[in-house]
Amino acid sequence: GVANTMAIAVQTGAPSGGRSATFGSAQANISAGNDERFSISRRTDYQLWQLENEVIEASSRDVGAIMRVLQNKGDAALLNLSRNLAAMFYGNGGGSRGQISAITAGGVVTLTNPSDIVFFERDMMLQAADWDGTGAAGAIRAGTDTIAAIDRSAGTFTLTGAAIPGGWTAGPPGDFLFQQGDISSVVTGLEGWLPVVAPVAGDAFFGLDRSVDPTRLAGSRFNGIGLPIEEALKRISTLIVRNGGRPDTVYLNPIDYERLELSLEGRARFETMTSQVGGKRSASIGFDSMIITTTAGKANVFADVNCPQGTGYMLQMDTWKFHHLKGCPHMITQGAGSGGGRMVNDSDRVEFRAVYRGNMACTAPGYNGVVQL
Secondary structure (H helix, E strand, C coil): CCCCEEEEECCCCCCCCCCCCCHHHHHHCCCCCCCCEEEEECEEEEEEEEEEHHHHHHCCCCHHHHHHHHHHHHHHHHHHHHHHHHHHCCCECCCCCEEEEEECCCCEEEECCHHHHHHCCCCCEEEEECCCCCCCCCCECCCCEEEEEEECCCCEEEECCCCCCCCCCCCCCCCEEEECCCCCCCCECHHHHCCCCCCCCCCCECCECHHHCHHHHHCEEEECCCCCHHHHHHHHHHHHHHCCCCCCEEEECHHHHHHHHHHCCCCCEEEEEEEEECHHHCEEEEEEEEEEEECCEEEEEEECCCCCCCEEEEECHHHEEEEECCCCCEECCCCCCCCCCEECCCCCEEEEEEEEEEEEEECCHHHCEEEEC
16 A cells, blocks of 8 residues: 655754864764654545535526535535644644533533634534543543534533533543544644643654654743733744744734734734735735744734634744645545536435545744743
8 A cells, every 4th residue: 555654854953973173083973963754644634515416406407506506515615624624733633622611411511711612613523532632542432412503702512402421521621522533633733743841751753752852853832921922922932043943924813913912002013915826817815914023033923713822833934834645625536426426325415525635744843933822
């Protein structure tokens, strides 16, 4: 079979051996250097959706109508798949979407961190476990349940029925919640690559024990809780620059982004970024970023709902890449008809399938950092 791993060499600096003001000493101490490599494994994420044959037949006389139906359904499904990938870009690879703080008898689940409600949707089938899906395996609780309703302002959702799966436990903090099938099986994002706690002996991140050089192999980290947010960002930028990085981009939760803007008291500067999309018929999409100064120069600050509240990531973007097969996402057309769909057994429906297969990789974790805010 085809290997599903890829070796990523890590920039940890030049070999220290083989240098001396004395030729004999330099020659005597030549070393091969540290040839660290991450062995990145691919992760697969599927999105399936179905369309009733009756809808297709009812639109058969109007090619435009059927195309609109297919496009609307497909766009919504692909948006959901892309939305999940965006969320996982900030995760640790375990797949957890939040933790249970409390469960009422009516099946209302309160999250430990209310801002995690952005990772939950109606009709999402959930399962629970007593660990976050990384490291040594814990216990996966018995039972699953579906989200029937969501109160996003309160950071709560209601389970289908009012029956609480018997194995689930509340906190705070309690069990971790996952969309069914995600435990330990998703893309590893920033929380995994840049942990807020430095790796210790025995760490095995994509085949490497990062404890031998936790800054160069797992990024800089700074606890800025209690400090003005702009000072905390300045401090983490100094640590990154000290280790050879030149950070240019910062991601914050919208709540922390607002804190930063307010703390600058009218001194905030903004810049419109443009991106070309659409291939031959490309168009420019503009979006604003806040500009801050770091020890290495200016950096663009972006608000992202997927970034956890209270945590900021300062990155050197040319060290990051999402490696994937074919398009991200792309349609699974093997065995499908000319329109990309396939008949569903025992159902008067047509099914469509999309997927992405890949993972995030960083060639120089030490040029990036995480800050607690």
